[in-house]
Amino acid sequence: MTTIKKRAAKLDLKQYGMLMALVAIIVLFTILTDGKLVKPMNISNLIFQNAYVIILAIGMLLCILTGGNIDLACGSVVGLIGACAGTFIIEMGMNVYLAIVLCLLIGIGVGMWQGFWIAYVGIPPFICTLSGMLVFRGITLLILKGMTLAPFPAAYQQLSTGFIPDFLPEMVLFGEKIKSPLCLLVGIIIAVGFCVSQVISTINKKKKGYETQPVLLMLVKMVAISAVVIWVFYLLSRYRGIPTVLIILGLLLVVYSFFTQKTVRGRHLYAIGGNMKAARLSGVKTKQMMFFAYTNMSFIAAIAGLVFAARLNSAAPTAGQSFEMDAIASCFIGGASAYGGTGTISGALIGALIMGVLNNGMSLLGLSSNLQQVVKGLVLLAAVAFDVISKNNLIQLPKFFKKNNTANL
């Protein structure tokens, strides 16, 4: 019994370890920068700066789940979609929304191309996406003829740099000016909604006679999450309100969390990464799921491409270069296994935020971007080393457990 309890503690440590690291980094840089890090404007900046990485990390996680497979092409797809958007909107003067839909369709098409080779022909993803990285960057350069297209119309820029317009009057709270009360209101609604849903689900579980989490734990969780949500939205409301991109981000996070955690298809992704053969013999359509993972990756990359082009306010030939590395790093820092089968969307979010806060914090401190790269690299290594070392422990533990188990027979 003792070993099992120890094991549970170890898992918890791994799950919450990176969250703790994120909190520690935030606290550290808040102190080092005299609070500049958590200034309302900087929080908005953090969101703008990191939105595309988080978006890409969501797609990348699904690929990594299928067995540590990565997509090297997504950075090039970001560039390609930016180029398409630029051509459609700036050169051809197309309706912005029509152009967005077309760009997303192109993203899906690119994904199907890669998914076909990977899933149905059996090209190793690393090689197939390496090819894609070259091909799609090349097409981007061809489309743009090596030039940058700018500027985008305001309606398109809204996508990334805009804020949700507020109809409520400004107000003053605790001596601070709240420029966007709607934003604060939304934050409170989300927090309350979360608490209510927790309570309802617990009551439902009780009714059906299922096991429920301890009340204290639930309360702590509710208070902590509500506090963080309200605090972030409070800060945002003191600047210019809810960034549009935060809505896109929130939607994607919710949808893909639900997909991976709650749906049969999501479970299948984990099963493929855990043991491809066993998954196949259990009726998982493994090829179809691989095809889906890579099609989805490029679809997500298309969204990131649209967001990033809007933020740059231009379609640049080099846009998105090495973004794939940031996305991959986010997933691994966030606890996804390099062998597949484990990892969560929330983990990828935490991983992306750790990198984002590190970047932002070091920039505020005036450290050179060269040094920033070194630190980011070391953080990635440390996070994965943590994963591998704790896994190795897990491999030794079963032996003890087995002894223990049969000794009790």
Next chain:
Amino acid sequence: MGNTILKMQNITKVFPGVKALDNVNIEVTEGEIHALCGENGAGKSTLMNVLSGIYPYGTYEGDVVYRDQVCHFKNIKDSEKQGIVIIHQELALVPYLSIAENMFLGNEQAKRGVINWDLTNKKAAEYMAMVGLNDSPTTLIKDIGMGKQQLVEIAKALAKNVKLLILDEPTSSLNESDAKKLLDLLIEFKQTKGITSIIISHKLNEISYCADKITVIRDGQSIETLVKGVDELSEERIIKGMVGREMTNRYPAREHNVGDVAMEVNNWTVYHPFYADRKMVDNVSINVRHGEVVGFAGLIGAGRTELAMSVFGRAYGTKISGELKLNGKPVHLKDIPQAIEAGLAYVTEDRKGDGLILTDSIKHNTTMARPAFISSRGVIDKDLEKNKAEEIRYKLGVKTPTVEQNVGNLSGGNQQKVLVGKWIFAEPNVLMMDEPTRGVDVGAKYEIYQIINDLVSQGKAVMMISSELPELLGMCDRIYVMNEGRLIAELEAKDASQEIIMSYIMQDSKGGIGA
């Protein structure tokens, strides 16, 4: 009798929280075959790891005395220098290297770091001849079968000038004739070269066949040592020592209520997935009735697994032809999801490779084959999932506190129960069980037999593929015998015996060569 070559005295090995070995004593005489018996987790492998230096000197209590000297092995290299070589259950061969390369891996025939390949291959051929391997030394390991791979391991041990050979479950993945060949080789080495062997095995018939002495280990303690010629070495006697009680019946009784035909396969032919002209199953017609256990006997490669897997939604093979009827109605199963939907289940012979996700929980493994039962419109009800998995775990007696436990942490017997549970959860009508008790200890075997009996008493049909003939004879109502892809006999279990089945196979193989 010769001198004592090895004495392990009062060995105690403690892992955090668990005493794996508790004052174990064992004495091995030079030139004997000494068997270690015990249930899974009794401590046999731990004891051998102590002996070979995997657990270095100082991490255990007690003394390992080898040739009258107390050993201070720090690692495997140290023990190999003394001529102690251990061959693990999972073979440590590199599939894409040749036999010769594998044989001298870590012991390369080199001068100043430059390998002499001619010498390597020549020496390899010599050692291979000793174990009766007549392949070319440059053949890749992946191209030879399990039986031969095991022989390569032994040749490798010979190349290290072995004095004391330790074999952990050497025959678990071999068929009966390959296993016998291996045991005969050990006996030959004993007689001609004076090599001492320690063999760990679950197959008691093999132990009584080759062992001079048997030490029984139970719950980390050495219980007794039986000596050939002094004590009775029958299987019943060994089992009694292993489980600490008399097992009067190794196969639980069941009432025979055989109903209508549940699955009927007619003129089934399957070709190899890569070599499209190789027939793996050749015009086979069989049927399985509700409430019936039907056995499939044959050597490895007889086409039994290929038959079952190709029926199971074409999970194996190409150019599959023939008719499949379920409950009298012809069906066409295009893929595995359709087969599961139609009420078929295939319980694989390779639970770690093809059956379970070792890094995932019992819960997720249990529900994997039929997520529809715990979800609506593709959304999983996690609470329902936990309860259902808990139900199955309880029903099958998987010994673990919760279903959140990772499957990789369970013993072989418990893993097998999880695998069977996964398919019971899928609520099939016909279960095709491939080697359902492979690598499982006596106690867990009995429990799995009981599970099978429960299933047929509910009217399920069970197709049981097994390389252990006593198991087929003990459990089945009817037995089909297959050889080289063809069905060669159908027997009522009560009329069958090991001799009859083997003689069918032998005669058929001969006929095949003659024709």
